[in-house]
Amino acid sequence: MNLTTKFTLWYFGIMLVVxxxxxxxxxxxxQWKLNEVEVARHRRLNDLIAQQIEQGGDYTGHPTRxxxxxxxxxxxxxxxxxxxxxxxxxxxxxxxxxxEYKLVVTSFYTIGEQHYRISTYSFIPSFFQMxxxxxxxxxxxxxxxxxxxxxxxxxxxxxxxxxxxRTMRVIGAFDLKQKDALRLPGTQTSxxxxxxxxxxxxTDKAREDYQSLKEFTENASHELQTPTxxxxxxxxxxxxxDIRDEQAVLIAEMQNALERLSRIHSSLTLLTRLENQExxxxxxVCISHLLREALQAFGELIELKSLVLEAHIENGVYVPLHASxxxxxxxxxxxxxxxxxxxxxxGEWLAxxxxxxxxxxxxxxxxxxxxxxxxxxxxxxxxPRVPTQELFExxxxxxxxxxSIGIGLAIVRQICDLSHFDIVYQYSNGLHQLALxxxxxxxxxxxxxxxxxxxxxx
Amino acid sequence: MKVLIVEDNQELARNIRDFxxxxxxxxxxxxxxxxxxxxxxxFQYDCILLDIGLPDGNGIGLLNQIRCEHKDSNVLIISARNxxxxxxxxxxxxxxxxxxxxxxxxxxxxxxxxxxxxxNLGGANxxxxxxxxxxxxxxxxxxxxxxxxxxxxxFDLLLYFIVNKNRVLSRQAIAAHLWGDYTDNLANFDFVYQxxxxxxRKISAAGGMDYISTVYGLGYKxxxxxxx
Numbered sequence: 011m012n013l014t015t016k017f018t019l020w021y022f023g024i025m026l027v028v029x030x031x032x033x034x035x036x037x038x039x040x041q042w043k044l045n046e047v048e049v050a051r052h053r054r055l056n057d058l059i060a061q062q063i064e065q066g067g068d069y070t071g072h073p074t075r076x077x078x079x080x081x082x083x084x085x086x087x088x089x090x091x092x093x094x095x096x097x098x099x100x101x102x103x104x105x106x107x108x109x110e111y112k113l114v115v116t117s118f119y120t121i122g123e124q125h126y127r128i129s130t131y132s133f134i135p136s137f138f139q140m141x142x143x144x145x146x147x148x149x150x151x152x153x154x155x156x157x158x159x160x161x162x163x164x165x166x167x168x169x170x171x172x173x174x175x176r177t178m179r180v181i182g183a184f185d186l187k188q189k190d191a192l193r194l195p196g197t198q199t200s201x202x203x204x205x206x207x208x209x210x211x212x213t214d215k216a217r218e219d220y221q222s223l224k225e226f227t228e229n230a231s232h233e234l235q236t237p238t239x240x241x242x243x244x245x246x247x248x249x250x251x252d253i254r255d256e257q258a259v260l261i262a263e264m265q266n267a268l269e270r271l272s273r274i275h276s277s278l279t280l281l282t283r284l285e286n287q288e289x290x291x292x293x294x295v296c297i298s299h300l301l302r303e304a305l306q307a308f309g310e311l312i313e314l315k316s317l318v319l320e321a322h323i324e325n326g327v328y329v330p331l332h333a334s335x336x337x338x339x340x341x342x343x344x345x346x347x348x349x350x351x352x353x354x355x356x357g358e359w360l361a362x363x364x365x366x367x368x369x370x371x372x373x374x375x376x377x378x379x380x381x382x383x384x385x386x387x388x389x390x391x392x393x394p395r396v397p398t399q400e401l402f403e404x405x406x407x408x409x410x411x412x413x414s415i416g417i418g419l420a421i422v423r424q425i426c427d428l429s430h431f432d433i434v435y436q437y438s439n440g441l442h443q444l445a446l447x448x449x450x451x452x453x454x455x456x457x458x459x460x461x462x463x464x465x466x467x468x
Numbered sequence: 469m470k471v472l473i474v475e476d477n478q479e480l481a482r483n484i485r486d487f488x489x490x491x492x493x494x495x496x497x498x499x500x501x502x503x504x505x506x507x508x509x510x511f512q513y514d515c516i517l518l519d520i521g522l523p524d525g526n527g528i529g530l531l532n533q534i535r536c537e538h539k540d541s542n543v544l545i546i547s548a549r550n551x552x553x554x555x556x557x558x559x560x561x562x563x564x565x566x567x568x569x570x571x572x573x574x575x576x577x578x579x580x581x582x583x584x585x586x587x588n589l590g591g592a593n594x595x596x597x598x599x600x601x602x603x604x605x606x607x608x609x610x611x612x613x614x615x616x617x618x619x620x621x622x623f624d625l626l627l628y629f630i631v632n633k634n635r636v637l638s639r640q641a642i643a644a645h646l647w648g649d650y651t652d653n654l655a656n657f658d659f660v661y662q663x664x665x666x667x668x669r670k671i672s673a674a675g676g677m678d679y680i681s682t683v684y685g686l687g688y689k690x691x692x693x694x695x696x
Contacts (some may be wrong), residue, residue, distance in 0.1 A: 235548035236477050239570035243483030246573045249636040249686055250490075258685035262638070265686075269640045272570050310621045314662045 014167040021159050025152065033148045040144070041137055045113070048134055049096050052115035056094065056128045060119040063126065079129045083118075088125050093118050103133050111136035173197035177206055184213060186220045187288075224286060231279045238272050277417040280338075281404070284424040291429065294328035295336050301380055304340040311348050312376065321378040329448050331429050339425050342418040343444065347376050347389040354390050354440050377461075384431075384447040384457045391442045398435040434458060469584065472513040473497040474504045474530065475546065476522050480569075484517065487573040488580075501525040508534065513541050514588075515580055520547040520558070528561060535562040542583045546571075572641035574632040581631045597630045597692065599676055611676035621646055622667045629680060629690035638687040664688055 059078055062069045069075055089095075094117035101112035110133040119126045176195040184192060192213045194206040245265055253261070283289065301323055305312075312319050329336065351374040377388040400406050402423040405416045419435075426433045432447040434454040443461070445454040471493050475481040481497040488495050496511075498504040501524050508516075516534060520527040527545065534543055545558045548569040558566055564583040567576060585593050585604060593604040599612045607623050609616040618626065628645050629637070639657045646663070664680060672678050683689050 231548055233548075235569040236480060239548075240477065240479045240483060242570045243480065243487070243573050246638070246641070247483065247486055249638065249683075255684050258683070262685045262687075265638050265640050268570075310619050310663070311659055314659055 013171065014163050017167065018160055018163045021163070022156060025155055025159070029148050029152050029155075033144055036148075037137075037141065037144045040140065044134060045098075048113055048132065049115055052096070052113070052130045052132070053094060053117060055130050056115060056117035056119075059128050059130075060117070060121060060126065063119075064121045077131050081127045081129075083125050083127050085125055087127075088118055088120070098134075100136075106133075111139075170199065173199060173202045174205075177202065177209065181209060181213075186216060188217070191217075220286070224288075227279060227282050227286075231275075234275055235272075238268065238275070242268055242272075274417065277421060281417070281421060281424055284335075284421070284428060287428065289332040289335050289428070291330040291332050294330045295333050296326065297329045297331075297336060297340075297385070298323050298325050298327045298380060300336050301340055301378070301385070304337070304344055305378065308344050308348060311345075315348060315351060315374060317348065317351055317374040317376050319376045319378070321380075323378070323380045324382060327380055327382050327448075329429075331425075335425050335428075339422055342422050343385075343387050343446075344376075344378075346418055347387050347442070347444075350391045350442065351376065351389050352391050379461060381457075383449055383452045384445060384454060386443070386445045386457050386461050388441045388443045388461070390440055391437075393437055393440075394442075398437050401435060402433075469493045469514045469580075470512070471495045471580070472504070472507060472511075472516045474501075474517065474522070474527065475519045476500065477519075483573060484576065488577065491577065499523070501527070501530050504530055505533065508538060512538065515542045515544065515584065517576075517580075518543055518545050518563070520545060528557060531558070531561045531563060540587075542580070542587055544576075544579060544583060546576075572638070572644060574628070574635060574637055574641050575645055578628055578631045578645065595627060595630060597633065600626070600630065600671070602627050602630065611671060611674040614674040616670050616674055618667070618670060621663055622670070625663055625667055626671075629688070633679075633690040633692045636683045636686050636689050640687075642687065 055074060055078070059069075059074055059080065062072070062074065063080070094115060096113060096115040098111065098113045100109045102108075103110040103112070112131055113134050114129055114131040116127060116129040119128060173195055180192060180194055192210055194210060197203055197206065242265075245261055245268070249258075249261055301321075305319070305321060331339075353372050353374040375388075375390045377386070379386045394401060396406060402419050404420045406419075423433060425431075426446060430450060432450070432454040434443075434445045434457075436443045436445075436458060443458055445457040445461070447454040447457055469492075471488060473481045473484050473495060475484070475497060476499045478497075478499065481499070485495040485497060496507060496513075498507055499522075501522050516538075518527045518530060518534075522530075527547075531543060531545075534541060543563045545563045545566045546569065547558075547566070564587070565579050567579055582604075585595070595602040595604060601610050602608070602623070603610075604627065607618075607620060609618050609623055609626055624646060625642065628642065639660045642660045642664075643657060646660070668678055668680050671680075677694060679690050679692065679694050681689055681691055681694075
């Protein structure tokens with residue numbers, strides 16, 4: 011429900027209450043006034059009749075006596091206080107032959123030695139006769155008000171909320187990476203001005219923080235890479251000098267440590283950049299093409315390790331992903347599948363996994379399946395020591411003895427998170443199974459199930 | 469070959485100078501954009517190694533000037549910022565290649581040669597060493613006239629060896645050259661060993677000299693002085 015509708019409904023509710031109270035007030039006010047006027051008229055008439063009696067003469071048949079009753083009463087019947095009172099209620103109206111509301115005003119006079127009670131009456135419209143017309147008129151008022159509120163609500167809110175909507179549009183298009191400050195439209199409304207100022211402050215701060223974080227990453231990258239490059243160069247030069255064997259071993263160990271340092275550093279920098287969302291997806295990339303290229307690039311490694319590769323790649327699978335990231339993703343996944351590939355011992359996997367035509371005895375196996383729904387990569391390997399989902403964390407390794415630094419999967423997961431891909435890693439039947447779902451409606455675990463079924467059937 | 473090294477870090481510049489000097493290259497270095505401008509105004513260089521982050525400016529700006537005044541020079545960008553954006557901007561502005569720190573000097577040398585070949589030899593991209601010849605266009609390797617059945621990686625490796633002949637190439641440098649960064653792969657050394665082994669076998673089988681030798685603990689070396 012939008013703001014205008016809410017306001018309109020509230021106004022309508024308030025209007026209803028006000029009109030109900032107002033209706034009651036108007037109703038009783040009219041009733042009271044009518045009564046008062048009528049009573050005043052009758053008192054005047056009673057006074058007139060009293061004057062006529064005082065003057066003497068025969069007034070029987072005079073119009074004043076038409077609805078009057080003049081009675082001589084004994085002195086002790088005279089009321090002590092007020093000289094007049096009135097009563098009202100339903101009574102038979104012979105003129106109209108119906109029960110009507112009758113007002114009787116009775117006044118007491120003392121003229122000469124005599125005491126008179128003079129009563130006059132008339133039929134007036136009753137409360138109940140007036141009620142429908144009051145209700146009716148308020149119904150029309152309500153209707154007119156409602157229409158006016160709806161129309162004016164729409165128009166006025168459009169006018170008043172225009173700056174707010176403009177601000178929303180600007181904020182919607184805001185990008186942390188943009189260089190210029192937020193440009194918000196000016197407004198006369200103080201609340202919106204406040205909001206704009208607040209937003210401006212907030213986005214400026216966010217941009218500054220982002221910028222300084224980015225600068226820090228870049229500086230760290232730059233400042234650390236340069237000394238590393240120097241050391242590496244010196245070692246390269248040192249290698250060529252006349253050195254003894256034991257010195258060569260020392261240099262080689264330094265080279266190794268340096269390699270590790272440099273890779274950890276560049277991977278961490280990359281992760282930070284990914285977290286900062288610096289790689290926005292542009293045009294969708296053809297993952298089928300990239301996957302074939304990657305497999306080809308790793309073809310020699312696969313051959314060197316005598317792995318059996320089975321790839322089912324659907325053509326024309328496009329995924330919204332930054333081109334370099336897709337490359338990184340595939341490279342990491344495939345190189346993992348190759349590196350951690352350990353052939354099953356004595357065909358154990360074949361026995362445990364049911365029917366499996368893939369992978370001859372004693373040979374490692376890599377299975378790659380790409381469909382429009384996602385990518386599944388399976389490979390033979392030893393059981394990881396930690397739960398598979400934890401392998402996505404940084405520096406977690408399934409096998410602490412291995413030479414990797416354990417950051418490849420963290421990068422993979424970061425890329426997946428960034429692109430809203432679902433990713434699952436399982437180990438069963440001697441197979442590492444990694445599934446990556448491109449579409450939110452198909453979870454990655456489903457892809458693994460499909461694969462398991464396919465393996466069973468074939 | 470005349471090389472200008474535009475790099476604010478003196479140690480790094482000296483590494484490059486030392487390494488390339490042994491190849492017989494004439495190297496000059498400048499630490500700032502200003503110095504580089506002066507040198508470029510006075511001399512011609514075959515190759516310019518350009519660091520992006522310099523104390524008095526951005527190397528990309530210098531690149532524009534080089535492209536206007538020194539059309540024939542090769543430009544190789546050296547940067548610690550491995551951001552993809554930098555790479556793209558650099559290559560769009562007319563740099564010939566891009567290398568990120570920390571690099572192996574042998575890799576830098578290989579890149580310089582590759583860029584030089586592409587530009588200066590007018591299409592005849594043949595790299596020859598004694599009886600071995602490599603065609604970098606068709607990826608064909610021959611020993612005398614016998615075509616070697618090399619895989620792309622083996623071809624790449626042989627070219628790397630020949631360009632960096634008589635130098636000790638560490639396994640790390642070879643792995644980085646063949647598979648690039650980002651693979652989180654330190655166990656590639658087995659593969660380096662396999663590739664080298666296969667390559668040597670293939671050259672020997674074709675009747676070529678086995679120039680490649682193992683350097684204890686460190687890696688391999690393509691020995692041009694080796695006599696049968």
